[in-house]
Amino acid sequence: xxxxxxxxxxxxxxxxxxxxxxxxxxxxxxxxxLNKGGPWDDWKLFNLAxxxxxxxxVTSFDEMLCLQHLQNVTPLPHQxxxxxxxxxxxxxxxxLADEVGLGKTIEAGMxxxxxxxxxxxxxxxxxxxxxxxxQWVRELNQKFGIPAVAQKKExxxxxxxxxxxxxxxxxNPHKDILINGEYDMVIVDEAHKLKNKKxxxxxxxxxxxxxxxxxxxxxxxxxxLGELFNLINLLKPGQLGGSNDxxxxxxxxxxxxxxxxxxxxxxxxxxxxNRRGDGELDFTKRIVRNxxxxxxxxxxxxxxxxxxxxxxxxxxxxxxxxxxxSLITLQREVCSSRDAxxxxxxxxxxxxxxxxxxxxxxxxxxxxxxxxxxNSKAEKTMEIIQGMNEKVIIFTEYxxxxxxxxxxxxxxxxxxxxxxxxMNRGKKDWMMDLFRGRTQVMIxxxxxxxxxxxQFCHQMINFDLPWNPMRVEQxxxxxxxxxxxxxxxxxxxxxxxxxxxxxLNLLHEKINMFEMVIGQLDVILxxxxxxxxxxxxxxxxxxxxxxxxxxxSRVDSLGRSIHSIKNELxxxxxxxxxxxxxxxxxxxx
Amino acid sequence: xxxxxxxIQKFVMTYLETTECQIIEKSPSHVTVKLSPQADRDxxxxxxxxxxxERTGAEPETxxxxxxxxxxxxxxxxxxxxxxxxxxxxxxxAEGEASNPIETPVNAQPQEDSILGRYFGVxxxxxxxxxxxxxxxxxxxxxxxxxQIFAAAQRSGxxxxxxxxxxxxxRMTLLPAAYEPWLGVCxxxxxxxxxxxxxxxxxxxxxxxxKVDEDFNSQLLDxxxxxxxxxxxxxxxxxxxxxxxxxxxESKLRTKVESYxxxxxxxxxxxxxxxxxxxxxxxxxxxxxPDEEQNKAIQEQFESRQGEIRWQYQPRIVVSTVNYGIFHLxxxx
Numbered sequence: 001x002x003x004x005x006x007x008x009x010x011x012x013x014x015x016x017x018x019x020x021x022x023x024x025x026x027x028x029x030x031x032x033x034l035n036k037g038g039p040w041d042d043w044k045l046f047n048l049a050x051x052x053x054x055x056x057x058v059t060s061f062d063e064m065l066c067l068q069h070l071q072n073v074t075p076l077p078h079q080x081x082x083x084x085x086x087x088x089x090x091x092x093x094x095x096l097a098d099e100v101g102l103g104k105t106i107e108a109g110m111x112x113x114x115x116x117x118x119x120x121x122x123x124x125x126x127x128x129x130x131x132x133x134x135q136w137v138r139e140l141n142q143k144f145g146i147p148a149v150a151q152k153k154e155x156x157x158x159x160x161x162x163x164x165x166x167x168x169x170x171x172n173p174h175k176d177i178l179i180n181g182e183y184d185m186v187i188v189d190e191a192h193k194l195k196n197k198k199x200x201x202x203x204x205x206x207x208x209x210x211x212x213x214x215x216x217x218x219x220x221x222x223x224x225l226g227e228l229f230n231l232i233n234l235l236k237p238g239q240l241g242g243s244n245d246x247x248x249x250x251x252x253x254x255x256x257x258x259x260x261x262x263x264x265x266x267x268x269x270x271x272x273x274n275r276r277g278d279g280e281l282d283f284t285k286r287i288v289r290n291x292x293x294x295x296x297x298x299x300x301x302x303x304x305x306x307x308x309x310x311x312x313x314x315x316x317x318x319x320x321x322x323x324x325x326s327l328i329t330l331q332r333e334v335c336s337s338r339d340a341x342x343x344x345x346x347x348x349x350x351x352x353x354x355x356x357x358x359x360x361x362x363x364x365x366x367x368x369x370x371x372x373x374x375n376s377k378a379e380k381t382m383e384i385i386q387g388m389n390e391k392v393i394i395f396t397e398y399x400x401x402x403x404x405x406x407x408x409x410x411x412x413x414x415x416x417x418x419x420x421x422x423m424n425r426g427k428k429d430w431m432m433d434l435f436r437g438r439t440q441v442m443i444x445x446x447x448x449x450x451x452x453x454x455q456f457c458h459q460m461i462n463f464d465l466p467w468n469p470m471r472v473e474q475x476x477x478x479x480x481x482x483x484x485x486x487x488x489x490x491x492x493x494x495x496x497x498x499x500x501x502x503x504l505n506l507l508h509e510k511i512n513m514f515e516m517v518i519g520q521l522d523v524i525l526x527x528x529x530x531x532x533x534x535x536x537x538x539x540x541x542x543x544x545x546x547x548x549x550x551x552x553s554r555v556d557s558l559g560r561s562i563h564s565i566k567n568e569l570x571x572x573x574x575x576x577x578x579x580x581x582x583x584x585x586x587x588x589x
Numbered sequence: 590x591x592x593x594x595x596x597i598q599k600f601v602m603t604y605l606e607t608t609e610c611q612i613i614e615k616s617p618s619h620v621t622v623k624l625s626p627q628a629d630r631d632x633x634x635x636x637x638x639x640x641x642x643e644r645t646g647a648e649p650e651t652x653x654x655x656x657x658x659x660x661x662x663x664x665x666x667x668x669x670x671x672x673x674x675x676x677x678x679x680x681x682x683a684e685g686e687a688s689n690p691i692e693t694p695v696n697a698q699p700q701e702d703s704i705l706g707r708y709f710g711v712x713x714x715x716x717x718x719x720x721x722x723x724x725x726x727x728x729x730x731x732x733x734x735x736x737q738i739f740a741a742a743q744r745s746g747x748x749x750x751x752x753x754x755x756x757x758x759x760r761m762t763l764l765p766a767a768y769e770p771w772l773g774v775c776x777x778x779x780x781x782x783x784x785x786x787x788x789x790x791x792x793x794x795x796x797x798x799x800k801v802d803e804d805f806n807s808q809l810l811d812x813x814x815x816x817x818x819x820x821x822x823x824x825x826x827x828x829x830x831x832x833x834x835x836x837x838x839e840s841k842l843r844t845k846v847e848s849y850x851x852x853x854x855x856x857x858x859x860x861x862x863x864x865x866x867x868x869x870x871x872x873x874x875x876x877x878x879p880d881e882e883q884n885k886a887i888q889e890q891f892e893s894r895q896g897e898i899r900w901q902y903q904p905r906i907v908v909s910t911v912n913y914g915i916f917h918l919x920x921x922x
Binding site: 016017018019020021022023024026027029030031033034038040041042043044045046047048049050051052053054055056057058059060061062068069070071087088091092093118119120145206207209210211212233236237238239241242243244 | 591592596600603604606607608729730731732733738739740742743745746747748749750751774775777779780781783784785786787788789791806810814816831832835839843846847851853854855858860864867868869870871872874875890893894896897900901902904905906907908909910911912913914915
């Protein structure tokens, strides 16, 4: 393979518009063998070699070879179509901007495989967030038979196909190695991190020498059309004109495009965006049931005890939020199970000096825990499961709760499989297989990360709720994804008269996140969290409020401000729709 | 291009036989084989093991494989066998016969190794490690193992020096015969820009009279070949040097390639030009910065981007060879 073409031919006598180069190394080999009298190869192998070459010959410029080479994955029609477009229309430089969950990785894998088979690509660099490195390596190897390796040490760069985290790659000594090399193909996942051209990420990408380039992002525009302009300039500077032309021709306000028709046309040359609701990509519905659980007297007592303990400590610390994390954890755990609180309480007391008066108070709480005989939430969960008689996944935030539930179910003759982030890959796969084949229930503490694809299950129970809406979305995403054929049932357990009620109220009633368009949530959160993260806002409310009433009203106002962001976004869409086209559709190409 | 299941099977069987692997069991859907040392080196990727064998002179233990050509059919075969097996054993148990329950499956070859024989055709209860282990692998088009076998064939089938087998008749006759030396080369033509297309051309030239055959392969395929000169036949001295032969073949091929429709290259050059114009207009604005330092950085970026575009689109044709050799064809007389 010839990595670079020869310098432009000055030879004007050539009758054709392209240079023809002969590789003569074979002739030297033949002469050497003749002089030495051998060694000579076998005729049958000679013949096989020619057959093998014929079988792997690339006979046409524009036929997809990769399809017949894929063994462990069957691409969906929109994925094949996307790959074809990128290969033969966009010439290998494109932004893949499908909405979350439509398989951008599959598309990128197909494109890479095709170039690889055609011998047009040998050196490949794949930059992804650190948490996704191993997932990419695994998918490329298993699904596409592409021998990718994860970057571990400096010498890893010598491999032909390397997957590395952007944060590592842009730092020295790695950075120098990379910008001095050249790559037949560069793929960047989560490419919206390149939207700001002043960042080191962006400057690094500008310096990388690359032939083909794929940028993957679900949110090509989060705030500002300029972001899109920057992304495109990494691929094809000039496609949207210079930066002045761009603002003059295409931008009314930073979020409102003009000349949509033309902009759309230009965008379609570098970007593909498949969206849910286009043709077969319709997702099933999400049905939400909130289940209110009445706490037993002992449980209520524990909850009140912990709450006042937490509030007192916060006031004693002078409203300093950073030292309060373990206390907040306590407050959250008490909504989950007594086991979860117990572990944290014991750890807390261990850290205190022996004569601290707090110890007494903590052990007082532990005493209350000891009096609790029932777990109202677990009973309710059992009731729900027995009522549905279908596969169901239960999510909790806490390891202790997970173990308690495992035991609780086992005592009642129901087997459940556990799933947590700390398990190694093999064990995770095994647990998934067990859940698929043998058991009705899986109890998981981890929703993010990779590989839990549970399309065969369409019931889930949120035993407790994370206070970060993205984590809730990740949980739902495990079962509500492409390939899910049923409507998805989501049960949210919330204990009455606790903070949990307010959180659920916020997430469900105020933000309506359970039924929101997928992908919309991150945009809203990003705008909201410019001021402060949502989780932190909730902490503050919780710690600073004097009583339930105040919590309720402050959660209410939090909900309102999120709601207004949502309205703002909807209005932006509307305002563009008034002009005859929809901004979202614009991105749809 | 691709290969059908039958073609793959034929290909792999030829490879295994040529490298002298020991076929243990064979059915239309699979083959179980103990590799020869050569094939083991080619396929199992254990250079340290072979280095150890070479240094110590120990007897090598090669690996065994079950290659499945047609997974579905093979599974059906297996299911049938297991069923027959279990029916048979239950019948035997019912009759109270104390016979050996282990027997080779219906369509298997007689076994030399009774321990190996125990495992064929039934699902193994535990993975076997060590020499008796047989790795099961599906050989379909696109599988890494098949690619490896392709590569092995390409590596060890590069260059030959052969004589046409004159057959029985020549050995019986006293009439002398002569060999005409030919240079045969299988060229691979790669036409690429941002996409790519390939062709194979097997050309041969007689070093005796300079005659060129553009479909040399078809002359070769229906003959038998041997590595040494048989008795009673002499080789006619070449009148063309090898280099002459090469030059003739290359100029023939060049003429042929040049006669193609090269609109693909023109289109690629156009794309190249378009892209260059596009970035030029983009960078021209940027380059009007007053700041010298900044200008320099932008200039660099501009040039590197131009380089990338040439690299991506510049059309080119590269001719390499798949394999080649000297073939002695019996002169017609």
